[in-house]
Amino acid sequence: MTRRAVLSGTGSALPRTRVSNAELAKRVDTSDEWIVERTGIRFRHIAEPDETTGTLGAAAAKEALKAAGLEPSDIGLIIVATATPDNTFPATATKVQALIGAPDCIAFDVAAVCSGFLYAVSVADSMLRTGAAKHALVIGSETFSRILDWEDRTTCVLFGDGAGAIILSAEEVADEAGAKGRGILATRLHAEGQYCDMLYVDGGPSTTGTVGHVRMQGREVFRHAVTNLASVLGEVLADTGLSAEDVDWVVPHQANRRIIDATAKKLGLPAERVVLTVDQHANTSAASVPLALDLAVRDGRIKRGDLVVLEAMGGGFTWGAAVLRV
Ligand code: ACO
Secondary structure, eight states, rough: OOOEEEEEEEEEOOOSSSEEEHHHHHTSSOOHHHHHHHHOOEEEEETTTTTOHHHHHHHHHHHHHHHHHGGGGGOOEEEOOSSSSSSSSSOOOHHHHHHHHSSSSSEEEEEEEHHHHHHHHHHHHHHTTTTSEEEEEEEEEEEGGGOOOOHHHHTTTOOEEEEEEEEEEEEOOOOOGGSSSSSEEEEEEEEEEGGGEEEEEBBBBTTSOOOOOEEEOOOHHHHHHHHHHHHHHHHHHHHTTGGGGSEEEEEEOOHHHHHHHHHHHHHTTTTBOOOOOOOOOOOOOOGGHHHHHHHHTTTTSOOTTOOOEEEETTTTTTTEEEEEOO
């Protein structure tokens, strides 16, 4: 028998206010046509003052607990992937812990921006397999609207707010089940810090003492994203001995429709097997993969036994992928 981290529940939460491209164009020098053509984005949700990374993360976590049939007291590990924590410290994971009423457990944040959820999944997978906990709550939650420069049309139209959560549970899987058995089969993570000025926030506690705003060299990000994502998907599938034909669903980071299409094409993955939410949510950074995963699980597309691939790339640059049998 091998201990594996198995998906036992998903949940998500979106801020109350939804903003269309046309509404955005009333206060930013842009147009619905430009945004749709370049990115595929049509709507984004923007957090109200009472909605924070912590409250959205907790709402998503409660949905995931319900789906898994678990109580907050069953959770032994909480990881929140975010680049927009409620406070510089403590970790937003501890706030989520308090909001859902989970007693003493392990709780910390992971900062890898848009790849944060993949990093968090990989860390949780390792910790569950080594026995640190029985059930882990892995959350991607962001209020990116708080760090956008609303005068910079090249970035502010691209992002939105939201949260997604999954529960991973340690289960013993028979060795002979191999890639047919449930659970996370492989994860791969990368970072190349020499590109850290291609996509960053121009502030922070240790530099400016301010929160700062998102800055991005869009064309460079685009170019690296397609190359890195296609390559990490190839690596993680090779780790499992599976190929693109075995994949039932790809749940990609929802940054840009063109990045998603180009990556799928490079790998020979048909568009019908790619879960898309970028049109409805825009880029919600670390929240985008679990948000899309929850949507596809709840609408019945992703079913028990399916082979699902998750991937993301973000500032750093950081990127990663995971293969799981649901
Ligand atoms: N509305 C209207 N016009 C705009 C806007 C806007 N919101 N933003 C830029 N423009 C204009 C520019 O000023 C420029 O005008 P000019 O030709 O008169 O100078 C023109 O549109 C083209 O600008 P580019 O920046 O060259 O546009 P490009 O085709 O590269 O598209 C985009 C920009 C959409 C940002 C693209 O580079 C991209 O998608 N990059 C990936 C970025 C991304 O997804 N980042 C997310 C975080 S990282 C990740 O998650 C993978």
